[in-house]
Amino acid sequence: MRFRAPLVEDGPAVVGVLRARQRADLGASAYRLADLEDEWRSPDFDLTRDALVVEGDEHEIVG
Amino acid sequence: MIVVAPDHEGRGIGSGLLEWAERRERELGRTCHRQWVAAGDQSAEALLRRAGYTRVRSYWRMVRELVDEPAPAPLPGLTLRPPEVDRDAEALHALDAASFAATADYRPESFEEFRAEHLLAHDLDPALSAVAEDGERIVGFLLARNRPDEGVGFIDLLAVAPDRQRQGLGAMLLRTAFAACAASGLREAQLGVASDNPRALSLYERVGMSPRFRSDIYERPVLRS
Numbered sequence: 016m017r018f019r020a021p022l023v024e025d026g027p028a029v030v031g032v033l034r035a036r037q038r039a040d041l042g043a044s045a046y047r048l049a050d051l052e053d054e055w056r057s058p059d060f061d062l063t064r065d066a067l068v069v070e071g072d073e074h075e076i077v078g
Numbered sequence: 079m080i081v082v083a084p085d086h087e088g089r090g091i092g093s094g095l096l097e098w099a100e101r102r103e104r105e106l107g108r109t110c111h112r113q114w115v116a117a118g119d120q121s122a123e124a125l126l127r128r129a130g131y132t133r134v135r136s137y138w139r140m141v142r143e144l145v146d147e148p149a150p151a152p153l154p155g156l157t158l159r160p161p162e163v164d165r166d167a168e169a170l171h172a173l174d175a176a177s178f179a180a181t182a183d184y185r186p187e188s189f190e191e192f193r194a195e196h197l198l199a200h201d202l203d204p205a206l207s208a209v210a211e212d213g214e215r216i217v218g219f220l221l222a223r224n225r226p227d228e229g230v231g232f233i234d235l236l237a238v239a240p241d242r243q244r245q246g247l248g249a250m251l252l253r254t255a256f257a258a259c260a261a262s263g264l265r266e267a268q269l270g271v272a273s274d275n276p277r278a279l280s281l282y283e284r285v286g287m288s289p290r291f292r293s294d295i296y297e298r299p300v301l302r303s
Contacts, residue, residue, distance in 0.1 A: 018094060032083045039084040040116035041291050045228045049200045056198075058190045067098050069082075069091050077086040078095055 016077070017070045020063050026051055028076040029068060079114045080122065092125045103300060110297045117292040131296035135183060136273040140287040142256065143266055144231075149257035150250050157211050158254060160204040161219060163197045169216045170197070170209075170237075177237035182274045183295075196221055196235055206231050206258045208251055217242045220251040224262065231259030233269035252285045 021029060030048050037044035055062055069078035080095045100111050113131065115122045152158050161170065171192045178184045187195070196202070203224035210218040218238040222231050233255060238247050256267055267287070271278050 016089070016091065018098065033081055035084055036081045036119075037116065040119045045225060045230065047227075053195075053199055057194050059188070065102065067095060069095065071086065077083040078081060078091040 016072070018067055019070065021066050021068045023055070023062070025068055025076060026055070032076055032078065082122075087121050092122065096125065096129060100300075104302075108300055110299050112295060112297045115294050115296060117294055123294070123296075126296045129298070131298045133294050134297045135295050137270050137293045137295070138273060138279070138289040139268060139270055139291050139293075140282045141266055141268050141290045142285070142287040144256055144260040144264060147253070147257040147260040150253045152210070153246060153250055155212055156217070156247070158208045159211070161197075161207050161209045161221065162204075163202075166209060166216065166219075167193055167197055170219055170221075173216055173219065173239060174235060174237045176240055177243075180240075181272065181278075183272045199223060199234065201225060201232075202234070203231075203262075206255055206262065206264075208254050208258075210247060210251060212242075218247045218251055220255050222255050222259065224264070226264070229263075229265035231255065231262070231264045231267050233267060236269070248281050249285055252281075256285075 026048055030046060030051050033046050033051070034044040037046060054060065055066075060066075068076050071077040080092055080099060082091045082095070096113070099113075103111050111131070113122075113126055115126065117136070168189065171187075171189050174192060174196075175186065201223040203222055206222035206224055208220050209216055216239075219235070220233060220237075221235045222233050225232055233252070236248060236251060238251075252267075259267055268290075269282065269287070271282060273279075273292075
């Protein structure tokens with residue numbers, strides 16, 4: 016596994032993990048890529064310093 | 079917020095992310111570490127408890143089915159109109175701070191943060207939202223988001239000026255939003271509320287909303303070395 020700062024193009028994969036997590040915990044998910052993009056555009060958020068993604072063995076996002 | 083893919087639990091991913099998040103929170107000068115957990119995520123809850131976190135509050139997702147919703151008449155002396163992002167931004171930010179300052183989970187938000195999070199949200203729908211004015215003064219507002227894929231109108235913010243609370247303004251704004259959502263073809267209204275805000279919970283139950291699921295907030299103090 017590898018921990019690294021996310022790239023903008025990781026957005027869809029990050030949303031995929033969020034949606035899988037919400038479906039497992041809540042039974043459903045309404046989270047969309049546009050929601051994540053709103054959060055990543057926030058003036059108090061720096062994508063290079065305030066987020067981290069975890070890559071699995073096949074470079075898929077798993078956290 | 080730490081999120082681990084359900085099929086990758088038990089491999090130390092959550093622990094690694096938590097360690098990183100705590101380091102970043104120390105860099106930012108935070109006084110406490112804070113994490114959101116969906117109620118029912120037992121592995122996340124166990125991870126946080128092992129790390130010394132305790133649950134400090136919860137948030138309920140409240141929902142209400144929308145059928146045929148008549149729009150209520152405005153309270154005497156008040157007028158309603160849709161919000162205008164540029165014109166109203168400063169007044170809405172100030173009213174939001176005044177309205178929520180006394181609540182247990184209040185955290186001040188800069189004007190830029192407020193504008194980005196609430197007024198520039200991609201799904202904010204002015205047609206589902208409302209500003210209540212007494213003459214030139216904004217005394218309450220409701221911002222709602224349109225999520226047509228799920229048939230949901232999500233109420234992002236409901237704020238009432240402290241000197242106008244307990245007079246029916248919050249209920250009127252909610253019923254106005256329910257009517258607008260129903261007229262737009264949405265089937266359900268939703269919002270989030272803190273478990274330690276009994277006045278807000280009581281208001282939402284009075285207008286027919288009920289809890290669907292819960293998220294928990296866990297915190298522990300930042301330890302300085």
